[in-house]
Amino acid sequence: MLLVTTALTLLPSLDTDLLASPLAPFVAPAPAAQEKEDWTFSYTYVELGAARYNVDVIDEDADVFYGRASVGFLGFLYGFGQYTNQSFDFEDTSTDLIQLGVGAHFGVLPNLDLFGEIGWLYNDISSDLGDNDDTGYSVEGGARWMPLRWGGGGLELDGSLGYLDLEGVSDEDKPFFWELGARFHFLTSFSIGAAYQMIEDDDQVVLNARFSF
Numbered sequence: 001m002l003l004v005t006t007a008l009t010l011l012p013s014l015d016t017d018l019l020a021s022p023l024a025p026f027v028a029p030a031p032a033a034q035e036k037e038d039w040t041f042s043y044t045y046v047e048l049g050a051a052r053y054n055v056d057v058i059d060e061d062a063d064v065f066y067g068r069a070s071v072g073f074l075g076f077l078y079g080f081g082q083y084t085n086q087s088f089d090f091e092d093t094s095t096d097l098i099q100l101g102v103g104a105h106f107g108v109l110p111n112l113d114l115f116g117e118i119g120w121l122y123n124d125i126s127s128d129l130g131d132n133d134d135t136g137y138s139v140e141g142g143a144r145w146m147p148l149r150w151g152g153g154g155l156e157l158d159g160s161l162g163y164l165d166l167e168g169v170s171d172e173d174k175p176f177f178w179e180l181g182a183r184f185h186f187l188t189s190f191s192i193g194a195a196y197q198m199i200e201d202d203d204q205v206v207l208n209a210r211f212s213f
Contacts, residue, residue: 042212043072049208062088136166153185
């Protein structure tokens with residue numbers, strides 16, 4: 001009993017001596033609590049979405065469906081491609097829009113990214129009045145912010161401002177546009193988003209699902 005009592009009284013000094021001894025590098029300290037990791041925005045994903053687009057000049061809604069793919073590279077760049085189909089009853093009009101481009105993103109805070117992108121556009125319009133196609137470009141910049149986090153996901157808010165140089169996408173020839181949206185990351189690789197976009201006097205509400213990699 002005396003030996004046990006003596007050993008227990010020597011434990012604090014034994015720990016101190018051991019850490020100060022040459023054997024210290026070989027003794028693993030007790031694991032500390034792991035700090036919460038910063039959120040990393042993914043720029044490699046596949047996204048499918050639909051929208052209701054109100055065309056002010058003819059006071060009619062168009063149905064919009066799109067698919068977008070983005071691939072990140074070099075840590076701060078990404079390339080993207082998007083196909084959009086827009087159709088409405090006015091003169092049985094259908095529009096196919098293809099967009100290809102590149103972008104860059106920069107983390108200014110652990111949960112805040114700024115991004116900018118430029119894209120080449122091809123627009124093909126088919127209607128009872130005839131067919132027409134045109135090319136142009138788009139420029140867009142904005143921010144992605146993650147104010148809330150939870151296990152495996154979180155709430156993302158985003159906004160952007162851009163410019164389109166393409167005829168047939170609005171009642172203005174070269175319209176500016178802005179967008180505000182929210183994205184719910186249920187899992188690290190899956191999220192659902194909603195956005196409101198204004199293109200000059202035309203507006204649309206967008207819903208989408210995204211698979212990130």
